[in-house]
Amino acid sequence: MVGAALLAPAVAVAQQAPTVRVGGYFRAYFGYTQQTGQAPTNVSMNAQNGGANDANSAVGNTNQSARLGKTDISTDAEIHVFVNGKTANGLTYGAVVEMQFDSAEGSVRGGARRAVQSKTTAAIDEMYAFIASPTLGQIRFGDEDGPFGGLMNTGWVSNFGTGGVFGDFESFVTRPTRTGTTPGGVGDNSKIVYLSPQFFGFDVGVSYAPNEGEGEDTGCLNSFASTNCDRVTAITNPQGNGRSHDMPGRRNEVQWMARWRGSLAGVGLSASVGGMHSQVIKNIDLAGNINRNLRNPEVYQAGLQATYMGFTLGGGYMFGNTNFFYIPTLRGSKDMSQIFGGLSYTAGPVSIGANMYSGQYSGSDANPRGQRRWAYSIGANYRLAPGLDLVAEYVRQEFKEPGTPQQGFTAANAAPGNDLRDRASANVFLTGVRLAF
Template sequence: MKKILIASTALVAAGMITAGSASASEKIKLNLGGYSKWWVVGAWQDDSFEAATNTGTAGQGNANSVDVKGDNEIWFSGSTKLDNGLEVGINIELEAGGNTDSAGGGDQIDKSYVYVAGGFGKVIVGTESNGTVLMHTMAPDAAGNTGADGILTGGLAIARPSNVTAKVTTEIDTDAEADKITYVAPSFYGFTVGGSYVPNTAEDNQNVFNGTTTQTGSAANEIYGVAAMYAGTIVGVGVKASAGWVNYDVAQSTDRSNEYAFGTQLSYAGFTLGGSYRMVRENASGGVNSVANGNNASGDTWDIGLMYETGPWAVGAFYLNSTSNGVIATQGEDEFTVYQVSGKYNMGAGVDLLATIGHAEYDDELAKASNADANHNEGWAVMTGLSLQF
């Protein structure tokens, strides 16, 4: 895969050199975009987690069951077309506050990349999601309240016990936004393919974890992956489908680990039915991360959802289940489950009123064996929010 991507990049570079003058008529001008999403959330969970810290450790005293959660980004983007027909562009995404960004509310640059596009497809260089994530199809949700940034799926309402290692999304987001090269081919009758190569995830301080909760987990020295996607209409039914594969090193093993993801959506007469699946197979062969003693992140995650949309309204139901082998020496299985119903009402261009009610439950392998409260938590959450896109 590495050789393929390097060869593709070399071909693009050669095309740029031989295509004639590449001077643009004017410099790139950046445009503003982005979104602001805020939720008012009420959550009720096990007593031992009512005063939990943001690391998922049970605390003391009484906790307020109502909170405000935000997710905000400002996008700076622009492009220009060169005299040889190539499009060159840039995109920078600024985390603009709220409780759901990866820094816990601190402003930071989330993604920053440049791209070159033409008849050959598109080459992206920088901190963008990998190709399998860009093409991945997940179960629908009316409020878009799923994945790593979802209030329940992301562990932002019901506290996640620190020992539970189950994944929160079917996207293969293991490398996060580490520096990488991604290629996306032109669409052909609805089909497209692509791939990414990450030469060193440590350059962006994004490590592939082996099930530990610290940044000292086993970093992948390199990652590569490929993906395929179809979007079109078959006998009047809208069809979206995707498949992805990612391969990476685990520090304590000479073997390589694999992740696979698949997703499908079918749409007809306002209804959308869809689901997706992610399989993680970490091939650590010795030490504390040995598959033999169960201390690894191998597991399975799947979701399913049904949504109905008519006019400005959308409603839907969503379910996610995730399991992993866990982090303790005793062979076992961690589990994370979410089910929720959501709604959306479009109040005007780029302005949506959102609502979700749902339940989340975490089970650590020790909790299943001994009913230990510190390793089990579950609860309900009710929330309403406002989403602005600009």
């Protein structure tokens, strides 16, 4: 597509040199949180990076007791750089770089000289370049969402508050009772994305990523092939080491999505269907023998959405042989099955809405009954000035995995009334301000 566009006959379009615009957002929320497990006793608490060999850990791997309060203030910001240009034959091109300031969750005080990392440490969220033609579509290459992973999804209603069950409430909640399996959870691994133009209301998208790595360099923390390397294809014990956002898992990932957008009797309609397919990292024993003990992730999603007179109603269904957060699963594990839905209303500067999701997942390997996660919310925002919103929101999220202890909790070490052996819940009310610029 790029080659054909570059060689196309020149048209009467004024060439434009690249221009640069800086944008982003800042938000500050006050939160009141009630959750189970706020007073665990005699549990393993891994400070900083948490290992027993962590020289910077003041607590290490010893059992401790702790108690959480209910109130907190959460702040966050991102700086976005947008580059846009136009060629003489009508192509547009440019780049997007998004810098975030929340890449280290575990440090208590940002200014502490002995902290391993500040909670407000800067990192790149997304960065990609693009070339686009109005007749041939757009190609993006870099660290970005895919068509299935956030660019073309339908039915995820989150245009109120901070996004409800897909919003910022998780900033106030400790694991495991936080976050759901959403399109953005697939990640921003380095990929090539193609997005078609719209024909008769239809458009399609497809992307390819060789692995889950982002950014430059190899990702290897050693001077030899190791479990952290971007290009690793097999590691020892992948079922324990290769199934988290911290370690590689998926390889040769392909995402696709087909979408239709139009209107009927004044009602705006959209529908989409898509999937993600990938290979999985294999197991290699100490003698170098390789076999596959994880399933290749294969996930599908369909969504519908309607808009009329300020109302937006949407929902859909997602299923596949992956765990929550798109983690590969063992052979014989339960498949993922998740529904989602929401409703919102916008009138002038006011937007109100509610949304939910409910899912069944394989959960821990030792539990044949699987894991459930579900949440619902209600929220609103008021546009006080251009780019400036006042926000209020309530979210409840629950988690249940019968018979499977979570995070080291047992019947003996959980405080009365806060038993986190196999279930947990969290209630968050937040309010504050968000400035987009």
